Amino acid sequence: MAIKKLVGQNLKRFREAAEMFQEVLAFECDLRRTYISGVERGIRNPTVVVLGRLAEPLGVEPWQLLAPEE
Amino acid sequence: MAIKKLVGQNLKRFREAAEMFQEVLAFECDLRRTYISGVERGIRNPTVVVLGRLAEPLGVEPWQLLAPEE
Numbered sequence: 001m002a003i004k005k006l007v008g009q010n011l012k013r014f015r016e017a018a019e020m021f022q023e024v025l026a027f028e029c030d031l032r033r034t035y036i037s038g039v040e041r042g043i044r045n046p047t048v049v050v051l052g053r054l055a056e057p058l059g060v061e062p063w064q065l066l067a068p069e070e
Numbered sequence: 071m072a073i074k075k076l077v078g079q080n081l082k083r084f085r086e087a088a089e090m091f092q093e094v095l096a097f098e099c100d101l102r103r104t105y106i107s108g109v110e111r112g113i114r115n116p117t118v119v120v121l122g123r124l125a126e127p128l129g130v131e132p133w134q135l136l137a138p139e140e
Contacts, residue, residue: 003122052073063136
């Protein structure tokens with residue numbers, strides 16, 4: 001699976017597991033909601049620093065956003 | 071540890087374990103050697119797509135470049 005798609009699926013899965021709206025995650029990360037949506041749709045190509053910012057409020061480790069679903 | 075530093079340490083560790091010079095990895099990934107050196111020094115902020123390109127010739131998974139050393 002393309003890595004951007006994998007990150008998007010993981011981000012959506014962890015965000016929904018945390019019962020967090022995109023708007024809230026965007027606020028927590030100081031990113032735009034449209035950017036979060038773009039990452040979840042596999043369109044955006046986030047840097048490792050952004051991965052760290054996305055992971056933190058979801059209570060997961062950055063590497064988990066890149067890991068294949070068990 | 072800052073995420074760029076973690077990625078840099080992991081990249082260097084996996085590259086050396088693969089007994090691969092920076093020049094060879096750069097060629098394999100179609101990146102400049104100076105860029106590889108910048109990532110290893112924790113200066114560069116690679117995207118997930120670049121992480122995928124760096125991981126592949128080293129025979130590791132992209133998420134491993136973000137994981138804390140065991």
